[in-house]
Amino acid sequence: MHHTVFPILSGKALVELAEPAAPSSDARTLHGFSIRYFDDTKQRWVMTQYWPNPNSPGVAFLDQLVGPQVSPTRIELFSYDISRSTVKKSALRRYAFVDIDGDRFGWRSAKRMEDEKNWTPSLAMDFKKTGPVPPLPAAGDPLPGFDRGKLCEGDAYRSFHALEGRWTGTVEDTKGRAAVRLTAGQMLDGCALALTLAAKDRPHVFIALGYSARLKRWVALALDDRHGTSHQYWLSETGGAGAVFYKAPHARISSPTKSWWGGIKNAAEDAGERLVVETLNENSVSFVRERRDGSSWRPSVRYAFTRQKNANK
Secondary structure, eight states: OEEEEEEEGGGTEEEEEEEOSSOOTTGGGSOEEEEEEEETTTTEEEEEEEOOSTTSOSOGGGEEEEEOEEETTEEEEEEEOTTTOOSSOOEEEEEEEESOOSSEEEEEEEEEETTOOSOEEEEEEEEEOOSSOOOOOOTTSOOTTOSSSOSSOSGGGGTTGGGOEEEEEEEEETTEEEEEEEEEEEEGGGTEEEEEEEETTSOOEEEEEEEETTTTEEEEEEEESSTTOOOEEEEESSOSTTOEEEEOGGGSOOOSSSOOTHHHHTHHHHOSEEEEEEEESSSEEEEEEEEEETTEEEEEEEEEEEEOTTOOO
């Protein structure tokens, strides 16, 4: 396997993209994404990941783990294992980054049931650095690991592909009006999009957007560059123009042993904020962020974009 690791949000987080080292019949199982950052408030590492393959839990970017930096060369992350847990008994998993050095690191996974004391190893991988941090693709271009963009089948995965490319526009909020840039490029060989949102005097935001076949929802994972902020989830039951993404704070992992599943089921009913995609086509994009006000919703932030001239989709 080949892994590309690069910093985002001025070094706040690391994105890791996995891809097959060479074409093979197993290529479908070897594409993966993870984002890792250190939560200063809770003094622990946080990782979310998405491996679009037949053996994954199928929850897109909602797959999460948390844990401490045990030593300068070891990080341990834990979570409730949604794939193996049953109604009667919870399963747990542990991912460890070991032997972390300037030119290498190891990755170890293990599992156990909640009533067991010992961890059973499940996978071990070792990586060696082959070069410096690679230059990222031009904004709006596919990220490393893109082949033909056909890893995930079905129109649902392409509901937001009109976003692909570079956009310029305006944002209107309590600070006034400002110029803003939006970029979107395919990743995970067409299973998801990576977006960036940047405006003067506003937080810069990284967004991973994909479809969960298991949940039948579109999942947006967002993380900004402000110190002390955590990742957020926004969930929509529809795709494309007209989609409504409800902010789902309870979908974010809170405990290394508790399920976050319940935070998804009632996301729309429990949400205090939502994002409505008003326009989405080849030439223009607009969306509005709204806050709940009793039984109604009030706009708080508006975005409007046009495709950047001379920027290929």
